[in-house]
Each structure stands twice: as structure tokens, then as C-alpha cells.
Amino acid sequence: MPRYSIGSSLGAMSLVTLVAVAALLTYGGVRATRAQEPARATRTAALPSPQAGSDLAGRFISHADHIQPGMVSPQVGFVLRNPHEGDAAAAATGAKLFIAYNCIDCHGADGTGAMGPSLADGRWHFGGTSSEIFESIYQGRPEGMPAWGALISPDQIWLLVTYLRSLEAGRDVTTENFTGKTVERSGH
Amino acid sequence: MSQSHARLATSVALVTSIVLGACSRTDDRGPDGAAGNGASTVSGTRIAAPRTGSAGEWAHPAGDYSNSRFSELDQISAANAKNLHAAWTFSTGVLRGHEGQPLVIANTMYLVTPYPNVAYALDLTQEGAPLKWKARPPNSQTAVGLACCDVVNRGAAFADGRIFYNLLDGHTVAIDAASGALLWQTRMGSLARGETMTMAPIVVKGRVIVGSSGGEMGVRGWIAALDATSGKEVWRAYNVGPDRDIKVGARFKPFYGRADTSADQGATSWPGNTWQQGGATVWGWLSYDPELNLVYHGTSNPGPWNGNQRPGDNKWSAAIIARDADTGEMVWAFQPTPHDVWDYDAVNENILVDLPIGGRTRKSLVHFDRNGFAYTMDRATGEVLVAKPFVPMNWSTGVDLATGRPALVAEKLPEEGKKKSFICPSLEGGKNQQPAAFSPTTGLFYVPTNNLCMDFEARQVAYIPGTPYIGGSAPEVAGPGGYRGEFIAWDATTGRKVWGIREPYPVWGGALATKGDVVFYGTLDGWFKAANARTGELLWKFKVGSGVVGNPITYLGPDGKQYVAVYAGIGGDMGLLIAGDVASNLPFDVRDRGSTLPDLARWTSWGGMLFVFAL
Numbered sequence: 114m115p116r117y118s119i120g121s122s123l124g125a126m127s128l129v130t131l132v133a134v135a136a137l138l139t140y141g142g143v144r145a146t147r148a149q150e151p152a153r154a155t156r157t158a159a160l161p162s163p164q165a166g167s168d169l170a171g172r173f174i175s176h177a178d179h180i181q182p183g184m185v186s187p188q189v190g191f192v193l194r195n196p197h198e199g200d201a202a203a204a205a206t207g208a209k210l211f212i213a214y215n216c217i218d219c220h221g222a223d224g225t226g227a228m229g230p231s232l233a234d235g236r237w238h239f240g241g242t243s244s245e246i247f248e249s250i251y252q253g254r255p256e257g258m259p260a261w262g263a264l265i266s267p268d269q270i271w272l273l274v275t276y277l278r279s280l281e282a283g284r285d286v287t288t289e290n291f292t293g294k295t296v297e298r299s300g301h
Numbered sequence: 302m303s304q305s306h307a308r309l310a311t312s313v314a315l316v317t318s319i320v321l322g323a324c325s326r327t328d329d330r331g332p333d334g335a336a337g338n339g340a341s342t343v344s345g346t347r348i349a350a351p352r353t354g355s356a357g358e359w360a361h362p363a364g365d366y367s368n369s370r371f372s373e374l375d376q377i378s379a380a381n382a383k384n385l386h387a388a389w390t391f392s393t394g395v396l397r398g399h400e401g402q403p404l405v406i407a408n409t410m411y412l413v414t415p416y417p418n419v420a421y422a423l424d425l426t427q428e429g430a431p432l433k434w435k436a437r438p439p440n441s442q443t444a445v446g447l448a449c450c451d452v453v454n455r456g457a458a459f460a461d462g463r464i465f466y467n468l469l470d471g472h473t474v475a476i477d478a479a480s481g482a483l484l485w486q487t488r489m490g491s492l493a494r495g496e497t498m499t500m501a502p503i504v505v506k507g508r509v510i511v512g513s514s515g516g517e518m519g520v521r522g523w524i525a526a527l528d529a530t531s532g533k534e535v536w537r538a539y540n541v542g543p544d545r546d547i548k549v550g551a552r553f554k555p556f557y558g559r560a561d562t563s564a565d566q567g568a569t570s571w572p573g574n575t576w577q578q579g580g581a582t583v584w585g586w587l588s589y590d591p592e593l594n595l596v597y598h599g600t601s602n603p604g605p606w607n608g609n610q611r612p613g614d615n616k617w618s619a620a621i622i623a624r625d626a627d628t629g630e631m632v633w634a635f636q637p638t639p640h641d642v643w644d645y646d647a648v649n650e651n652i653l654v655d656l657p658i659g660g661r662t663r664k665s666l667v668h669f670d671r672n673g674f675a676y677t678m679d680r681a682t683g684e685v686l687v688a689k690p691f692v693p694m695n696w697s698t699g700v701d702l703a704t705g706r707p708a709l710v711a712e713k714l715p716e717e718g719k720k721k722s723f724i725c726p727s728l729e730g731g732k733n734q735q736p737a738a739f740s741p742t743t744g745l746f747y748v749p750t751n752n753l754c755m756d757f758e759a760r761q762v763a764y765i766p767g768t769p770y771i772g773g774s775a776p777e778v779a780g781p782g783g784y785r786g787e788f789i790a791w792d793a794t795t796g797r798k799v800w801g802i803r804e805p806y807p808v809w810g811g812a813l814a815t816k817g818d819v820v821f822y823g824t825l826d827g828w829f830k831a832a833n834a835r836t837g838e839l840l841w842k843f844k845v846g847s848g849v850v851g852n853p854i855t856y857l858g859p860d861g862k863q864y865v866a867v868y869a870g871i872g873g874d875m876g877l878l879i880a881g882d883v884a885s886n887l888p889f890d891v892r893d894r895g896s897t898l899p900d901l902a903r904w905t906s907w908g909g910m911l912f913v914f915a916l
Contacts, residue, residue, distance in 0.1 A: 215765055215768040228447075255443070259768065
């Protein structure tokens, strides 16, 4: 039974909306999408360059249903490089995009988490390297993360990645002690 | 969800060196020292549509069509409630916010969990209440990230041997109550547009009435009726847009603004086509008056929160609406907060009671709005009879009964690009989804309330389908007095608080009233409490396994004894606030948490348990 029929709902929408809807529906269209994807070995052989721009489109599997714990780096030997790595100005631009694309309303102010996971606590469901974060943004993730690769440019994704990598991590403490007047948190 | 809605964007920069007042009882007795109308049974007071069938069952989400959450059972009384003890428990296997309540029909208890929305049927006739069946309809994982305020479900409805409930991913399902077989599953909402479903249906004359969630996602809210046998949609009414879509026609007679008969006000009270992302979802509780044949529902906040992007009254967002149960036609509508720029919603339950007001019995509807006013209305016409604050508030100085509109306080009116400080109540409202109860034996309403205030900063936001459409942040702090919640008794004939039990945290669980003059409620820090309905005296409490955001029910067991049941499982909007780690899926994490209730983690962790109590 098709759970996500889309055809009838698209008539009156703007082009932008259409693009967005098409991207967002990739969760529902997993099976169809996957059937059209080349096998992984084929994909790995055709590595896009980090700056390849729209050439990246279609290079990733939209894998809403087959990511397993630990499989954060399915692309063995395939590392995308962030052209803005560590660039504070790029991070500042990324912070603006984080608001403009409504990331803030899912992931919270300063990426500290709300509807969606915190991006500032050093814990990553799908890996925290630049290339892994790029992949999460580009192709989306199972519990509602949209696939932005069809909506925004790879360079903007890199700016977002640069911003997220700049957020303070290391809040992952070992101990919370409630017995004093304030809650003390300690650890590494 | 806004379930409320979600203090998403609550910039968690925080505040709070607030000293928590210990839970304490307050007494707002009148000048003569009498505790208001609580002293005796109030003549002329009656639940509009008392439950039919056995008093020992709990067959509707709110016990009856009137949303009274009142039970005729009286074995548990103010005299013996101190002897309550845990009888048995059941783990739902899900560690998310357990809003809602079970049903009990024919010695079987039916539960629905938060996502993935598993349904269980427990056999109460056997020791240990073993499973009769469990059902887990397919439910898209994508929905998890589209729900504003945790992946809650507010419960199931029952009719003619079938259980009906909504899946988070926007489907309504019917399950055979005897076998657990999935009878039908109808797609009602679109995840691609950010629609989810969390509310509890009601069944009226063979039709299942359901509504959408997603007011923070720029959706266009609706309420719909499905044929209970086939699952086919019978009618669907949007709450914003042209008259045809929102089912405004010849029968539509709002009490206020009747002179303006212009067409399509659900569209013209918005700039351009902004109503298409106008929110006004139906994620709260439904009630039904069989005599008037009207279904009552609230609608959520308008989208986005930033009101500068949608000047106008934004009809019929943040509204109380009466619709014909057979056709969905709008009969009257009223906006407690026209042009809502505080995320005040109006989605809270409407309790249908007849009350003596002004020397005669009025067919009333009582509604405790997020905006902090308690409205006593004429449910046939939509006239506001009484509107008084039930919590500390400062955004309005009062409601003009001639127009129904609140008088605004300029410095508490959010504006794009400006930070407006310490607006009370916060966007969580004076009360949120936690439903109140009514007792005809005391004539009083029992209301779980919040006492939070917020700083509100609105900003421009672009609509991107399937992403939040909010445009604002609203960090919260404790309200005046430092306590964050209070369980109150309210006289809706005069608009007066009779007594209150102050709590250190918002009271996010619902109320239950009983003929034994005992009222029950649970707290975020994991206490389940019984209080004297007339005095507010605390009679008994028990520390359950997790914070309570669900609603107690009571029923008669096959052994003839009265039982009281409630979920323990913190979450919902308050789960987001307290946990901060809601998205990690690791309840045992040690990490910085949301700062609105930073100390709550000492008292509770995630859970998912049913607790059942008896004498």
C-alpha cells in the first residue's frame, strides 16, 4: 500500500515548494529511490570531487531504512573535504543559514537540541566528521531530517557543516551531582 | 503542539536561580470564610451529557462526551483515600511522554503508547492482567522528527466493539476490540507537509472524529469525520481559508462580530494567501453535546508565531469552534486570542456543563485557555458569560464581554526584532493539554495549571515544507511567586479560585474528579496525589516511576472494587524542556539539560508505566 502518494497534492504549489516537497518525500519513496540507485561498488568508483557542486546530486543513497548502528562511514575510502574547515567567517555565515533554513527550530538555539537532536554535545548518531555531517544534511536521516541536497548548494551545506563543527562540544560529562544548592556537573 | 507546541527555539540560555517553593496549599476563601461553592452540592449543576452505560467503565477519553472526567464511583472517599496502595503495574515498553489515558470496557483495559503507537488490551479478569492482544500498525519513523512536542498520543476511543486511535504519522486506525485485528487504516495527514496526529478521537453516531497536529510546521489545520465501519472520510473541515473549506454557511452565527457577514473571513483576515500555512490544528480534546448535536473543538496557534508576517485576526486560529456533528458545518466560533502572537492557542478542552449563572441555568461550556483566562460560555451561542484570569498574567488587563476581546498591554505584545520580557503566562499557557475535571457534587472545576513566564523575540521566518515555521524564541522562567504550577479548584459561575495546591513544577498531568469527593492528579516530579475535592487537603500521595503527564481514570474491577489508573512517563512539551536530551534517546545520559526546569532531573527520568491503585 503506498503510504505517501504525492501526485494529487502538487498541482497548485510553487516551484520552490515542489522542489522541497520532492526532497522531503524521499523518506517515503525509499524503495523506489533505492531501486534506481547504482550498487555501492559502482558508486564508490565514481567519486565526486569535493567541489563538484551539483555533480553530487544522486551520488548518495537515500537510506531511510537501512542505516544500522555503527555504520556511520559506509563509504569506505570516500572522504569529502570541507573547503571551509575551521574558517570562522564561514562558520558565521553558516550560523545565519542555520536560522534561514529553519534548522534552529528543530535543533534548537545554538544547536542545543529541541524537536531534533542536539548538535552541540559531541554525540552524533551518524558521525561527527565534516564529511559525515555533510552526508546527513545532504541526504537526510531517518527520523525526519530532510534531504537538503536537492534544495541548497553543496557550498551552503559546507558552510552549515563549518558552523556545526564550531559549536562547543565536550558537554558530555560523567557525573551530575544534585546534593548541593546547584546541580554540579563534572567530567572530561 | 504546538501540543503544544514546543518551545522549540526556546533559547536555552538560561536563567533560573529560582528557589522552588515547596508544594503548599493556598486557600482563597471568600470574606465570610466559606470555601466558595465548594461547601455543598450545587443545584442546577449538571454534566451536559453524562456517560451512558456502566459507571464502572471508562469508555471515552474524558470519561464522557462532556469532557467532565468525573466518575460516579465513590468507594474511595476523603475518609479512606489514605489507605490507597499500588495494586499492579504494566510497562508499555516505550520511554516517551505518556499523555492521555487508558480505556476500560467490559473488564478489558486498552492502552495506546507514544510512537510507535502500540495498542495493548489487558484482561482485568485474570490475576496480573495479562495481555489479550497487542497491535502495532505500521507507522513511519519520519514522523518522529516532525512532531513538535515529543511523540505523544492522547489515547483511543471506543465504539461498537472497536478501538480507534491516531498514529503519529497521520493515519487513523480501527482495531477489533476482541481480537486486536487491524480493521482499517486511513491516511489523513501528510508528513511531507509536516502534519502529524496526536489527539484522542471521539466517536459520534458511527463516525470517528479526528484532527491534525503540526501548528509549528506551517500546516493548515483540519478536523474530519470517518465512517467507523469503513474508515472512509465523511467530511473534513479546515479551520482557515475560504468559507467552503472551513464549512461556513447559512448556519454560521458567531456571537461576536455578527454584523460582519462578509464572505471568506477565514482567508480575508490574513494577508494574501498566508492562511495556507496558517496552522489552526486540532490536537486537543473534543467534546459533544447530543441535544444540540454539536461537536466542540479548539484550534491551535496561527503560523508562524511571528505575528508581523500575518497582520489581521487570523480566523479561525486560536479559536473555540462549534460544528454540526453530522456535516462539520461551523455553527459558531470564538477567538479568545485574536491575532495570537504569543503562541497561546485555544486548543484546550471544552467542558460541557449546565451551570447556574445570573439566576438561571445556562447551557455552558467552560474553557481554561492557554492565554490565562477561564471562559464560561453559552455553548449554544458562543456568548462569553464569565472570563477571569485563573493564573498570574500580565499580557492583558481583562476581557471585554461586549466584544469578547482581550485588552492588550503594549509592552507585553511581541514584535519582530524586539525582545519583550517576562510575559505571563508563557507560551505553555496557564494550562496546556493537561485536561481539567468537573464535579457536579461540588460544582467546581479541578484544573492543573502552569505558572511560567517568557521573554519573546519574534523574527522573520521562511516557509519550507516539512520544516518548522515558527519565527520566534521564548525562553521561560518561573512566574510570580517562584512556584511553577498549581492544582486549583475553580468556580466557573463567578470566575474565582476556591483553593489551590502549589507545586514546584508545572502540573502537566490531567485531573480526575470522583463522587467520593476525591480528586486525583500527577506531577512532573513523579508524585501521584489524591486531594479532598472540597478543601484541597492532600489526602495521599505515591511516588510513581517517572513524571506524570497523563490523565488518571477510575473504574470498577471485576472484583467489584474501585481502581484508579494513571500513566507515568515524562515527556510531551515538558519533556523537551526538562530533558534537553530528548533527542538522544538515552534517558540515562549525563549532560547539560534544558534550563527551564534544570533540577527536575533529580526527581525523575524517562519512563513508560501504567500504575493502578486500590484501597
